[in-house]
Amino acid sequence: MFATSTQRSFWMFKDENDVSNARLSANIKYISSRGRNMTVEEQELHFLNVTEEKILIMSYEYQLRDFCRKFLPPMPRYVIGTALHYLKRFYVNNSVMDYPPKEILVTCVYLACKVEEFNVSMDQFVGNLKGDREKAASIILNNELLLMQQLDYQLTVHNPFRPLEGLMIDMKTRFPTFSDPERLRSGIDEFLEQVFYTDAILIYSPSQISLAAIIHSASTSKENVDEYITKILFSEDQKRLLNLIEAVKKIRVMVRNVQTPHRDVIKALEKKLQLCCNPDNNSESPAFKKRMKQSFDDEESFEDGQYPSANSDQVRSMLMGMSEMGKI
Amino acid sequence: MDYDFKVRTSVERTKVEDLFEYEGRKIGRGTYGHVYKAKRKETFATSDINKLISADQKEYALKQIEGTGLSMSACREIALLRELKHPNVINLQRVFLSHTDRKVWLLFDYAEHDLWHIIKFHRAAKANKKAVYTPKAMVKSLLYQILDGIHYLHSNWILHRDLKPANILVMGEGIERGRVKIADMGFARLFNSPLKPLADLDPVVVTFWYRAPELLLGARHYTKAIDIWAIGCIFAELLTSEPIFHCRQEDIKTSNPYHHDQLDRIFNVMGFPHDKDWEDIKKMPEHPTLLKDFKRNNYQTCSLMKYMDRYKIKADTKAFHLLSKLLMMDPTKRFTSESAMADPYFQEDPLPTSDVFAGCPIPYPKREFLSDEEQDDKSDSSKQQQQQQQQRQHASQSGNSNHGHGHHPQHPSQQGNMQGGMHPNYSNHPGHPQQQSHPQQNNSFNQRF
Numbered sequence: 001m002f003a004t005s006t007q008r009s010f011w012m013f014k015d016e017n018d019v020s021n022a023r024l025s026a027n028i029k030y031i032s033s034r035g036r037n038m039t040v041e042e043q044e045l046h047f048l049n050v051t052e053e054k055i056l057i058m059s060y061e062y063q064l065r066d067f068c069r070k071f072l073p074p075m076p077r078y079v080i081g082t083a084l085h086y087l088k089r090f091y092v093n094n095s096v097m098d099y100p101p102k103e104i105l106v107t108c109v110y111l112a113c114k115v116e117e118f119n120v121s122m123d124q125f126v127g128n129l130k131g132d133r134e135k136a137a138s139i140i141l142n143n144e145l146l147l148m149q150q151l152d153y154q155l156t157v158h159n160p161f162r163p164l165e166g167l168m169i170d171m172k173t174r175f176p177t178f179s180d181p182e183r184l185r186s187g188i189d190e191f192l193e194q195v196f197y198t199d200a201i202l203i204y205s206p207s208q209i210s211l212a213a214i215i216h217s218a219s220t221s222k223e224n225v226d227e228y229i230t231k232i233l234f235s236e237d238q239k240r241l242l243n244l245i246e247a248v249k250k251i252r253v254m255v256r257n258v259q260t261p262h263r264d265v266i267k268a269l270e271k272k273l274q275l276c277c278n279p280d281n282n283s284e285s286p287a288f289k290k291r292m293k294q295s296f297d298d299e300e301s302f303e304d305g306q307y308p309s310a311n312s313d314q315v316r317s318m319l320m321g322m323s324e325m326g327k328i
Numbered sequence: 329m330d331y332d333f334k335v336r337t338s339v340e341r342t343k344v345e346d347l348f349e350y351e352g353r354k355i356g357r358g359t360y361g362h363v364y365k366a367k368r369k370e371t372f373a374t375s376d377i378n379k380l381i382s383a384d385q386k387e388y389a390l391k392q393i394e395g396t397g398l399s400m401s402a403c404r405e406i407a408l409l410r411e412l413k414h415p416n417v418i419n420l421q422r423v424f425l426s427h428t429d430r431k432v433w434l435l436f437d438y439a440e441h442d443l444w445h446i447i448k449f450h451r452a453a454k455a456n457k458k459a460v461y462t463p464k465a466m467v468k469s470l471l472y473q474i475l476d477g478i479h480y481l482h483s484n485w486i487l488h489r490d491l492k493p494a495n496i497l498v499m500g501e502g503i504e505r506g507r508v509k510i511a512d513m514g515f516a517r518l519f520n521s522p523l524k525p526l527a528d529l530d531p532v533v534v535t536f537w538y539r540a541p542e543l544l545l546g547a548r549h550y551t552k553a554i555d556i557w558a559i560g561c562i563f564a565e566l567l568t569s570e571p572i573f574h575c576r577q578e579d580i581k582t583s584n585p586y587h588h589d590q591l592d593r594i595f596n597v598m599g600f601p602h603d604k605d606w607e608d609i610k611k612m613p614e615h616p617t618l619l620k621d622f623k624r625n626n627y628q629t630c631s632l633m634k635y636m637d638r639y640k641i642k643a644d645t646k647a648f649h650l651l652s653k654l655l656m657m658d659p660t661k662r663f664t665s666e667s668a669m670a671d672p673y674f675q676e677d678p679l680p681t682s683d684v685f686a687g688c689p690i691p692y693p694k695r696e697f698l699s700d701e702e703q704d705d706k707s708d709s710s711k712q713q714q715q716q717q718q719q720r721q722h723a724s725q726s727g728n729s730n731h732g733h734g735h736h737p738q739h740p741s742q743q744g745n746m747q748g749g750m751h752p753n754y755s756n757h758p759g760h761p762q763q764q765s766h767p768q769q770n771n772s773f774n775q776r777f
Binding site: 111114 | 406
């Protein structure tokens with residue numbers, strides 16, 4: 001039930017400012033730790049600022065979706081939705097500079113598959129990746145626990161797809177003057193796809209988002225569902241109606257403002273990221289490998305063969321291969 | 329403080345072995361992993377936990393999930409438990425991850441008892457012709473709280489799917505004394521996706537004795553009614569201390585939901601359903617097989633009334649009436665948790681109590697610690713169980729058969745004779761005649777326990 005869910009209690013922000021502030025403090029925390037010997041100017045030059053981080057995160061959201069779309073067997077969209085929620089939640093409290101986003105994003109998808117009971121084996125899963133699959137598997141397993149911890153084990157996600165189906169059925173039964181609501185479907189789907197690139201999913205409830213999608217789709221196809229909203233859904237509750245109108249307005253603005261980041265911009269930011277990312281958490285850095293090796297030498301019974309000897313080129317090619325599949 | 333240092337210390341602080349004492353305190357094991365009775369360690373350097381130490385002499389159940397990493401069933405368990413909060417549903421306190429060996433630990437409140445042990449205790453007492461003194465309303469209180477917990481799960485669109493006595497825990501001495509806790513949600517799932525054929529995901533989920541007839545006939549969807557059937561089975565078992573649909577377990581074919589012997593057992597107790605009692609039975613995928621394999625005439629003398637009468641549960645009691653509503657063959661006619669909780673049985677004296685022991689001394693022994701050697705000693709007798717486990721693992725893919733956090737030995741040899749029944753009602757008329765055990769019950773009964 002959404003009303004009592006951890007999503008509502010712990011992963012809903014007041015507004016866009018609230019989300020931005022969380023990201024900002026993650027950004028500042030990282031910079032003040034890694035750049036403590038730098039001047040402010042040096043820091044600004046060396047590190048990504050929060051706006052740049054946000055652009056990068058968005059590009060990973062696109063990559064995530066492209067990866068999932070091409071996934072075999074075909075992945076239900078609520079798995080994709082849950083994975084996108086995980087990615088967003090992870091980088092609300094962490095800097096992209098701190099944890100390598102390409103690794104985190106595949107891990108988000110992997111975890112979402114399990115939580116949503118989309119039953120794929122690890123072999124099947126990494127079969128969808130290019131490059132060294134064994135390494136990919138070990139990267140995922142290595143990040144899985146970290147991801148769960150960062151999500152505070154709150155893994156149940158409420159996506160807008162289910163309330164949408166409820167609303168569609170409700171419209172068909174209680175709002176028969178509106179002929180064939182299914183006509184709105186393609187507009188709705190398009191809207192719901194876009195909404196995942198915004199922070200709306202961290203601010204508004206799944207049912208508000210699905211209602212926004214219906215209203216948006218209706219208005220773009222010159223239809224009107226106002227009567228359904230005012231006379232049927234919220235006929236007795238003026239306050240909730242006003243709330244909803246306000247929410248829908250804001251969600252639509254957020255979706256309208258979605259700007260696909262430009263390829264060149266991403267490239268430049270990626271380059272910058274390579275220089276300012278945390279070597280301790282970056283599987284391609286010597287510091288990381290050294291640390292990993294140490295911890296494995298201590299542990300005899302380590303089964304999953306992490307990446308102590310990971311060939312960094314292989315890892316990179318695997319992850320790059322993934323982004324090349326994207327359309328960015 | 330240095331940020332990196334902060335991170336390092338916070339990681340160190342969350343190591344389960346630094347925070348909890350559990351070595352040599354194992355209380356359960358199985359394919360799901362190991363369960364320990366854990367206590368907080370005394371010494372902490374950091375101030376934020378300091379507050380807890382002085383007060384916290386509480387006991388916890390610490391479950392180490394088997395294997396490395398997270399099976400789908402472990403993920404599901406964590407995802408569901410994190411959302412749940414109800415007095416009759418086990419509460420997940422904390423998760424520990426050990427990054428070096430990829431072990432996952434779940435911390436729960438410790439429950440001293442469970443229905444598997446409680447029923448076993450009564451059965452043993454009955455075999456030895458000893459009376460057990462328990463409050464008159466105990467079975468009623470247990471059932472009410474089970475229903476309450478399941479009602480909460482069901483209204484949150486969660487199915488348990490594996491209800492059985494071992495998964496119904498009961499709190500021992502302490503502030504929650506005598507409170508039921510439903511545990512082991514590993515197989516539970518949200519079912520707010522009604523069109524998803526749930527049977528595709530886990531071919532076999534519910535333990536056969538507690539499986540509803542529609543599942544055995546190949547139903548493609550799990551429903552609330554399936555959990556209710558299992559509760560009916562548990563209710564009957566509480567009243568009689570015998571599993572009502574006990575059945576030999578050797579020839580379980582996990583890939584196939586259809587299970588001839590289990591159905592035969594159900595018909596032997598309930599009688600063969602008439603078409604008018606269960607109209608949709610014709611639509612069941614295995615209905616043709618049913619017609620081919622079974623003859624109505626063979627069960628003409630069977631009825632739940634007769635079966636329960638053998639245990640001195642009369643048909644005119646409210647207990648029997650409620651039981652018959654929970655054990656409706658037609659799932660659409662079965663009670664819901666809500667209607668069951670509103671049943672007159674619960675309004676009639678003796679009324680249910682929130683401490684199921686009603687303040688009386690608890691007659692059941694505390695959980696014993698298991699030694700690791702014990703396991704090795706039993707390796708011979710456990711061969712068959714291993715096979716069964718493997719089958720189940722194979723079937724469920726995720727490999728997590730689950731149990732309550734008590735010790736549910738998979739080894740039959742140690743259990744001795746359990747053929748006697750306990751006194752019906754758990755009431756205590758010392759002179760009550762011993763029940764005849766029915767013919768199906770023989771050594772194979774031990775097999776399961």
